[in-house]
Amino acid sequence: MTIIESPNLPIYSWVAELDTQTLEQARNLASLTVAYHHVALMPDAHVGFGMPIGGVAAIENAIIPNAVGVDIGCGMRAVKTDRPVPEPDILKKIVARIRQRIPLGFEHRKEPRKWEGFSRLPASPVIKEERDAAPYQLGTLGGGNHFIELQRDAEGFLWVMIHSGSRNFGLKIAEYYHRRARQFCEEHAISLPSRDLAYFPFETREGQEYFGAMQYALEFARENRRQLMEEVLLIIQEIMGDLAILDSLDIHHNYAAEELHFGKPVLVHRKGATAARSGERGIIPGSQGSASYIVLGKGKAESFQSSSHGAGRRMGREQARQRLNLEEERQRLERQGIVHSLRSQRDLDEAAGAYKDINQVMEAQKDLVDILVELHPVAVVKG
Structure with missing residues (x-):
């Protein structure tokens, strides 16, 4: 960990090579009057909207929509089955059926899905607008x-x-409340280092409304992953026969939560960061074609008991499409024996070459988490 001095609060960084834009965003965050103690940057940190992705901040009596992000509740679900990894021809059948049955990208279901959460909407106009979709x-x-x-x-x-994650709920909630937060700060003459860090005092009607909408999006995101997993496991059983679940876990990495840190109750904003409390399990995925990890948190105080949420981008999506070679990326996956669907230049925006080395990221956060399980991909379906 490196400590970077800043005019208001220091920045604690686990990033091996910190770019100037990410550092500038971290300094803006640290200069907020509502920020507490320090700002933490996980080893996968890179530039985002307002706050770096891979950033963690403790905020006093305020909540910042852009410090949660546009995909509220985005996270991971992992299941261990009792079945051995099948042969490549079986994997190809599973992948083909997943792509046939599960809507990807901008696709939606043709029939509505049930969830008990639809019967208890929070008091938020944007959620009511999105309820039917x-x-x-x-x-x-x-x-x-x-x-x-x-x-x-x-x-x-x-x-x-x-x-x-939370699909359109998260995006619409983030956009709507960021606009309202900017208006709030302007109307109340709240000085900001960047308008992208506009916030609500937590106890205001607006702050409570956003927090309630955010929590609802977290529930929706978890249910979305549960239903996705249920269908994937059903597909596997259709092709391979009955299976049992030996282990399962689900985590968020875009959210704010009321926690106690350095002796003070604060709202910890984790934007592209995973909770890593002492003894708490987490999931840290690699990029397409690299290892992923089930980890155990160490409860490091300086990281606000957090860790990275993945490898972290080293190229923007458009940059990746321009710089990376499609055939090279395809061959790399095929040499590893991974069933994939890299078909066009557009698919390169999530290729492994666009991301940091997950091994270096894990090495950089040995003081934050212990590795419990190392997982290697055998088949990938991208959105």
Whole structure:
């Protein structure tokens, strides 16, 4: 960990090579009057909207929509099965059926899905506006860096890992309340280092409304991953026969939570960061084609008991499409024996070459987490 001095609060950084834009965003965050003690940057940190992705901040009596992010509740679900990893031809059948049955990218369900949460909407106009469309988004993967991956552990067992979030709920909530936060700060003459860090005092009506909407999006995201996993496991059983679940866990990495740190109750904002309290298990996925990890938190105070949420980008999506070679990326996956669907230049925005080396990221955070299980991909479905 490196301590970077800043005019208001220091920045504690686990990043090996910190770029100037990410550092500038961290300094803006540290200069907020509501920020407490320090700002933490996980080893996968890179530039985001307002706050770096891979950033963690403790905020006093305030909540910052852009410090949670646009995909509220984005996170991971992982399941260990009792089945061995099948042969490549079986994996190809599973992947083909997943792509046939599960809506990817911008696709939605043709029939609405049920969830008891639809009967208890929080008092938020944006959620009410999205209520009718949301049942068609449950059990859908989404695009960007979301994925469904079949993996192998050291014992040869088959795991399923899913990366997805709250779909349109999260995006609309983030956009709507960031606009309102900017208006609030302007109306109340609140000085900001960047308008992208506009916030609500937590006890205001606006602050409570956003927090309630955010928590609802977290629930929706978890249910979305549960329904996705349920369908993937059903597909595997249709092809391979009955299976049992030996282990399962689900975590968020875009959210704010009321916690106690350095003797003070604060709202910890984790934007692209995973909670890593002492004894708490987490999931840290690699990039397409690299290892993922089930980890155990060490409760490091200086990271606000957090760790990275993945490898972290080293190239933007457009940059990756321009710089990376499609055939080279395809051959790399095929040499590893990974069933994939890299078809066009557009698919390169989530290729491994666009991300940091997950091994270096894990090495940089040995004081934050211990590795429990190392998982290697055998088949990948991207959103």
